[in-house]
Amino acid sequence: MPAGRKPIPPKRADGLADVVLPDHECHDVRLGDLWSERPAALVWLRHYG
Amino acid sequence: MQLHRARGEFENAGATLTLIGQATPRHAAQFRRRQGIQLPVLADEERVSYEAAGAKVAGITDLFGPKVIAKGAVTGVRNKSIQTRTIGNTAQLGGVLVVRPDGTVAWSHMSTDAGDNASPEEILEAINAAVA
Numbered sequence: 661m662p663a664g665r666k667p668i669p670p671k672r673a674d675g676l677a678d679v680v681l682p683d684h685e686c687h688d689v690r691l692g693d694l695w696s697e698r699p700a701a702l703v704w705l706r707h708y709g
Numbered sequence: 710m711q712l713h714r715a716r717g718e719f720e721n722a723g724a725t726l727t728l729i730g731q732a733t734p735r736h737a738a739q740f741r742r743r744q745g746i747q748l749p750v751l752a753d754e755e756r757v758s759y760e761a762a763g764a765k766v767a768g769i770t771d772l773f774g775p776k777v778i779a780k781g782a783v784t785g786v787r788n789k790s791i792q793t794r795t796i797g798n799t800a801q802l803g804g805v806l807v808v809r810p811d812g813t814v815a816w817s818h819m820s821t822d823a824g825d826n827a828s829p830e831e832i833l834e835a836i837n838a839a840v841a
Contacts, residue, residue, distance in 0.1 A: 667765035667819030673808040675761045681729065681751040684737040689727075689751055691758065695808040698723050699815065699839040701832050703712060704764050704803035705730040706823065707796060 676702075713746035715829040724807075724836045729753055731797025759801055763819050767800045770822075781824055807835045815839035 670676075677692030694700040712726065719726040729751045730737055737750040753759060804819030805827045816835030818827035 665765065667763050667802070667804065667821065669763040669804065669806060669814060669817035669819050670761070671814055673806065673812050673814055676758060676806075676808075677812065679758050679761060681753050681758060682734045684734055684741050684750045684752070686734045689749070692812075694725050694727055695810055695812070697810060698725060699810065699836055700725045700727065700808050701719065701836055702758075702762070702806050702808065703726070703728050703832075704759055704762060704805070705728055706801060706803040706820065707731070707799075 711829045712832075713744065713748055715833060716748055718829075718833055719836060722833065722836045723840050727751060729758055731756060731759075731801060736796050754797075756798065756801060759803075762804060762806055763817075764804050765802045765819060765821065766798070767802050767823060805832055807832065807839050809839050 673692070673695065677690070679691045680688050681691065683689050691702070694702065712728070716726055727749050730740065730753070732752060732754055734752045737752045740746075741748075741750055751758075756764075802820040802823065803826070805817065806814050807816040809815050815838065816832075818831065820826060
């Protein structure tokens with residue numbers, strides 16, 4: 661996304677469901693599994709500090 | 710970390726709460742240790758999920774505008790903390806999505822500048838509405 665543009669969140673999370681990311685213990689987590697059974701709040705951090 | 714302190718409320722509401730950061734799993738683990746949090750932290754070094762979530766890449770005023778500086782100062786004093794080194798793309802902003810089991814996004818708050826963050830209370834309210 662070009663810098664400065666207004667963020668446009670999706671109405672559906674389909675584009676995120678198959679994204680697989682490692683967790684803090686290097687275990688792979690498929691994002692769609694996080695909300696498959698109950699609602700999920702996903703928080704994207706700007707930084708770790 | 711305010712979200713960490715509210716994690717019990719998220720669990721009681723019947724929802725999961727997951728943090729996603731830039732950089733590596735090692736950085737995610739260090740972050741958890743430094744902040745003393747028990748929440749799961751995923752590492753998105755390529756920022757693929759940031760883009761898919763619609764998270765903004767900030768411009769200069771989104772990072773260093775007067776409003777952002779002032780809010781950062783207030784937050785730092787209130788929480789008795791200062792921002793340390795930013796790991797990853799310093800212009801990458803964050804945000805929150807609350808997703809229902811059917812994949813619909815019940816609520817979202819994607820940051821418009823570095824000082825624009827949803828509160829745990831706002832997120833919890835969205836969770837409660839999604840569960841109802």
